[in-house]
Amino acid sequence: MAVELVLPFTGRWLTQNSPARRVPSHGTDLLGERYAIDFVAVDERGRTSGTHDWRTLLATEPPERFVGFGRPVLAPAGGTVVTVHDGEPDHEARRSQLALVPYALGQAGRLRSGVPAIAGNHVVIALPGGQGFVALVHLRRGSIGVATGDAVTTGQPIATCGNSGNSTEPHVHLQVMDSADLAVARGVPMVFRRYREELRGGEVRVRDQGLPAERAVVEPLPATA
Template identity: 75%
Template sequence: MGQGSQGSPREVVLALPFTGWWLARNSPARRVPSHGTDLMGERYAIDFVGVDEQGRTAGHRDWRTLLASEPPDRFFSFGRPILSPADGVVVAAHDGEPDHAARRSQLALVPYMLGQAGRLRQGVAAIAGNHVIVELARGGAFVALVHLRAGSLRVAAGDRVTTGQQLATCGNSGNSTQPHVHMQVMDSAELSVARGVPMAFRHFRERPAGSAQFLIRQTAVPGENAVVEPLPAAEVNR
């Protein structure tokens, strides 16, 4: 992996790891470190939450939405296919962590936040949940996709994967309050010591927050609260 003009790691350009509409959260286009920390290679990480055509993350609301936790399968993200964003080799594939109840309620978030320190003490699996790490075929970097659904992994360490190949489905495992996929590029396969590497995505539509229009992005980082969708191959090849 080369260095940028100021000695920083060069941006890695990837495909979006899904089809359909997803909402960008904790984007490095808004701030760096994107998640407020450099721990576990998260400096340039981004979250994607599956949405419907109306931009909703879930199709159902009731008293639990306001006061309690909710089943993860209420959310559009849960169970959606997660795809490899590049060609490479799987170097880690961890499964077996449970999918937690989801929490949109501020009241339900309080005990969850109080348990944050305990999850950190439990280590990588308690934070990342079920996850896959792929060593990229070009550039010597590693991409991690985390919070995957329990029992959904389709790959194992040592498998070669290609761009667009399904790796698992989206879940709510690890340090996650709502089903989503967290994605980051790193300089090491070891999450506990990895440093984040900048990334961008190719060939997608983006509807910026507050806009009704989709824009075509050839290479970019989605903005905070933008809705994105990969371009169909027919449009990419025009």
């Protein structure tokens, strides 16, 4: 049975690596990622960054260029914080194929380095009733505002979006798992409630519950009375 969450942000975000497209969504079952989903903040024109220059084409770029960097990340459900990891750097972003190729070649080394090298700064929340654990990953260094043992409520700010760990540009990676330990966790299906979804072809729909489509731009909606 899928765990129901709310989207962990405000504003417009582009959906990537959605389990609505394929499972495993990220091409692997490692680290509890089977049903994981990514969200990249976009502006009113659907751009992840308003800057496009020679660095975009040939090199790396500072994460501050991107719409999502530093945007609030909210608790997608109430629960208890069981893991907080901070201190990983927010590294340069990569849209250039020239920069992406060597980065991809370093993937095996990051896996060998363990969870922090992949997840970066992250928070894990234990959901009530034994539903599992939700992880929010790639957070900005120094932005985490909760501690292990804290009770959090749905929609509570817990950190800001960063580019730490295995991330090519600032985004929020979210997953539900059967264990708080990402090294051994298995992924658990999830759905989101009350959001607006703009599909790639321009169709707009309001979902009371669902899983965002790949490359859809989503925006959370207030809960109904």
